[in-house]
Amino acid sequence: MSFGTLGLIALGFYLVLLVAVSEFARRARVDHTPADHFLAARHLGTFVLLLTLYATAYSGNSLLGYPGEAYRRGFSWIMATGFMLSIVVVFHALVPKLRPIAIRESFVTPGDWIRHRFAGERAERPLRVVIGALMVLALANFLLAQLVAMGHVAHEVTGGALPFAVGVVGLAAVILFYETRGGMRAVAWTDAAQGILMLVGLVVLLAWLLADGGGIAATTRRIAELRPAAVAVPDTLERMNWASTIVLLGLASVLYPQAIQRVFAARSAGSLRRALALMSFMPLTTTLVVTLIGLAAITRFEGLGAIEADTVMPRLLGAWAEEGPGSRAMAIVVFIGALAAIMSTADSVLLSLGSLIAVDLFGRPSGAPSTTRLGKRAAALVMGGAALVALAPPLTLWRLIELKMELLIQCVPAFLLALHWRRLGAAGCLAGVVVGTAIAAGGTLLGAKRLGGVHMGVIGLVANLAVAFVWSWLRPPDQPVAGPARSASAR
Amino acid sequence: MGDARTRQIVRRLLLGAIAVLYALSIPWYRTAGAEPELWLGFPDWVAVAIACYLGAAILNAVAWLLTEIPEDEAE
Numbered sequence: 001m002s003f004g005t006l007g008l009i010a011l012g013f014y015l016v017l018l019v020a021v022s023e024f025a026r027r028a029r030v031d032h033t034p035a036d037h038f039l040a041a042r043h044l045g046t047f048v049l050l051l052t053l054y055a056t057a058y059s060g061n062s063l064l065g066y067p068g069e070a071y072r073r074g075f076s077w078i079m080a081t082g083f084m085l086s087i088v089v090v091f092h093a094l095v096p097k098l099r100p101i102a103i104r105e106s107f108v109t110p111g112d113w114i115r116h117r118f119a120g121e122r123a124e125r126p127l128r129v130v131i132g133a134l135m136v137l138a139l140a141n142f143l144l145a146q147l148v149a150m151g152h153v154a155h156e157v158t159g160g161a162l163p164f165a166v167g168v169v170g171l172a173a174v175i176l177f178y179e180t181r182g183g184m185r186a187v188a189w190t191d192a193a194q195g196i197l198m199l200v201g202l203v204v205l206l207a208w209l210l211a212d213g214g215g216i217a218a219t220t221r222r223i224a225e226l227r228p229a230a231v232a233v234p235d236t237l238e239r240m241n242w243a244s245t246i247v248l249l250g251l252a253s254v255l256y257p258q259a260i261q262r263v264f265a266a267r268s269a270g271s272l273r274r275a276l277a278l279m280s281f282m283p284l285t286t287t288l289v290v291t292l293i294g295l296a297a298i299t300r301f302e303g304l305g306a307i308e309a310d311t312v313m314p315r316l317l318g319a320w321a322e323e324g325p326g327s328r329a330m331a332i333v334v335f336i337g338a339l340a341a342i343m344s345t346a347d348s349v350l351l352s353l354g355s356l357i358a359v360d361l362f363g364r365p366s367g368a369p370s371t372t373r374l375g376k377r378a379a380a381l382v383m384g385g386a387a388l389v390a391l392a393p394p395l396t397l398w399r400l401i402e403l404k405m406e407l408l409i410q411c412v413p414a415f416l417l418a419l420h421w422r423r424l425g426a427a428g429c430l431a432g433v434v435v436g437t438a439i440a441a442g443g444t445l446l447g448a449k450r451l452g453g454v455h456m457g458v459i460g461l462v463a464n465l466a467v468a469f470v471w472s473w474l475r476p477p478d479q480p481v482a483g484p485a486r487s488a489s490a491r
Numbered sequence: 492m493g494d495a496r497t498r499q500i501v502r503r504l505l506l507g508a509i510a511v512l513y514a515l516s517i518p519w520y521r522t523a524g525a526e527p528e529l530w531l532g533f534p535d536w537v538a539v540a541i542a543c544y545l546g547a548a549i550l551n552a553v554a555w556l557l558t559e560i561p562e563d564e565a566e
Binding site: 078081092096216220236278281 | 509513516517518519521522523524526527529531532533534536537540541543544545547548551552553554555561
């Protein structure tokens, strides 16, 4: 049986399985409230929570974008292991303070925190809308990256039988179907299965690559011969970029709405603590592995262009599949694992998008079933728009990630500073977000991605924090600091 | 009470150590463009970075297990 036929059968089987899981999840629902649909009635235990956090964090970006970037940049991309770990480190500043308030106040979306923390201040509503809009933009961008990755993988796994555009649109429709039917419960269950597939598949692929290349040392020597700069000690600009990327990804990623919602959805604090402890090791088992896969690709494909480099993973799998029936079957498993990881991230993003638009942007009540319906429709609209743009991807996957993070990082003061500094007011916070976003967006529009290796988004955050700090210091919040909201949250 | 305070202090020390490991993971200490030796098959500066991230992962996992999240009493 040919690779393409085998791939089509495996893909079909996997999609049927996803639809079946969503049906089970739909029958397991407790009620029609947003908390049930968007947070699985807050019943996620350690194992499912770990795997859903894992499958959500490690996405199409990790599986296609990171090997592509390792291929382009060489060994300095080892920074990716550091910045993925920094996310679990920065969670220390968010989770212990936010989680108890979220449970007590029954938060569904990140905007619920803004409403609670800045309650009674005139600038609360505009701040919530601006933060919500930034998060929706970042998520739409994230969704776009997943759809592009999905199209590439579906095309490759079917040996070209499924055109890129059909892969994007068809798989987007499947995600929309099972997410709408089963909500967070379906997403978390499928994430768990997808996480396991991805983990096993990547390790097997790396083992094959290293064995085929004569081991790590032989692969490194070969890379040094082909591209000496990929192995040499990075220059100051690259080191500054390394540090800046750790700050950018570490701070921005903890504000992924879908990550925050998983903090809300954990069954207990103990489950969450154990899941985050185990998550600390995932960058070493996943990011490091995909980085090495991208580096090994240098020895096989020389001279790929910037956008083409995002396809090194599917190309490697295609090459592996040609080695015999056993490797063909394993390559299909890895392909499906990769597709699973991408779809699991896309479904999580879609779920968060729906809740953010309905609750934070349209101001619908968090507890009403009509909010769930509006969220589903809004998510479908955004999915349609993103699928159209994905048909002609404008940038590399890594640049899409950077742009998303540069927007998301501007929300840091509204969460991390607001949790730890009682005096921060909504007006100061809003002014900071506007200034920071203007710098980040202005830099991008003017074509200045970085200054001395530091991302414009990080420079924007420094200005953002300075404005928020000075404004709130000079002009304290226009309402007295009182009530359980501040006393509990802003110490 | 004493236990909780000790856990809190240890947790903060661990987070401080993680910050140090992050600073060490970036090859500030090497001359740019220098040809590296191979350590365990990796360029030496890459091996140092991986070791730093492995250490940071272990410390971070321990720090999470020591983290107090107030709703614990309700479990």
